Amino acid sequence: xxxxxxxxxxxxxxxxxxxxxLLGLLPGLIWLWHFRRQDAWEPxxxxxxxxxxxxxxxxAVLILHLRPRxxxxxxxxxxxxxxxxxxxLVTALLEESAKLLALYAAVRWDxxxxxxxxxxxxxxxxxxxxxxxxxxVYLSFTADPTLLVGRAATSTLAHACFxxxxxxxxxxxxxxxxRAAVPMxxxxxxxxxxxxxxxxALLLARPGLGLAALLLVLPASLVLTSxxxxxxxxxxxxxxxxx
Numbered sequence: 001x002x003x004x005x006x007x008x009x010x011x012x013x014x015x016x017x018x019x020x021x022l023l024g025l026l027p028g029l030i031w032l033w034h035f036r037r038q039d040a041w042e043p044x045x046x047x048x049x050x051x052x053x054x055x056x057x058x059x060a061v062l063i064l065h066l067r068p069r070x071x072x073x074x075x076x077x078x079x080x081x082x083x084x085x086x087x088x089l090v091t092a093l094l095e096e097s098a099k100l101l102a103l104y105a106a107v108r109w110d111x112x113x114x115x116x117x118x119x120x121x122x123x124x125x126x127x128x129x130x131x132x133x134x135x136x137v138y139l140s141f142t143a144d145p146t147l148l149v150g151r152a153a154t155s156t157l158a159h160a161c162f163x164x165x166x167x168x169x170x171x172x173x174x175x176x177x178x179r180a181a182v183p184m185x186x187x188x189x190x191x192x193x194x195x196x197x198x199x200x201a202l203l204l205a206r207p208g209l210g211l212a213a214l215l216l217v218l219p220a221s222l223v224l225t226s227x228x229x230x231x232x233x234x235x236x237x238x239x240x241x242x243x
Contacts, residue, residue, distance in 0.1 A: 027135060029128075059101060091200050093189075119232075
């Protein structure tokens with residue numbers, strides 16, 4: 001398990017160097033361009049999206065320092081209980097909470113967040129910022145740039161989808177308000193944690209099950225994100241009617 005945890009977020013070299021950080025940003029920025037393009041009716045300002053992305057990166061720095069402390073709370077005995085606690089609580093819940101915190105810190109009171117589509121885009125931006133810094137850390141640890149190619153289509157995209165789903169529900173909570181706001185926000189966090197934890201548990205905790213994470217959890221996350229995008233896009237004219 002110690003090796004697995006280092007694979008989740010290597011710690012031996014600390015904050016990555018400048019060129020590792022620049023390379024690590026590339027896959028995330030490409031996906032960020034893709035997600036922002038989905039908001040064709042009323043695109044979010046580049047400055048707001050960039051702000052969420054940057055704070056998503058900062059949330060990964062926060063996790064880099066918090067994770068060793070959180071690991072001290074894990075069960076001591078090796079086994080399934082330790083693996084599940086590590087995947088769902090220390091990794092998924094902690095990281096998804098940090099990404100939602102980044103999202104809210106960046107645009108919670110921004111008037112531009114005024115339709116359901118915005119939550120998906122901003123959520124994806126937070127996840128991609130987190131994944132970009134994480135990519136840079138892995139690159140610093142392995143010194144293997146080809147690692148970014150595989151991560152671009154797997155964990156980077158997965159982070160975007162997990163946070164896009166959470167951002168979608170957080171956006172509905174913000175727009176609708178009332179008594180349903182807190183339960184809807186918590187439902188978004190729970191959904192992202194469930195997807196993320198399942199992905200991690202299959203990919204890293206149990207040898208031989210990594211393919212299930214890529215063939216089951218990642219496609220399921222993509223489908224949920226696509227459904228959220230389609231639903232939100234169809235309602236954009238209701239929030240921004242034209243002529």
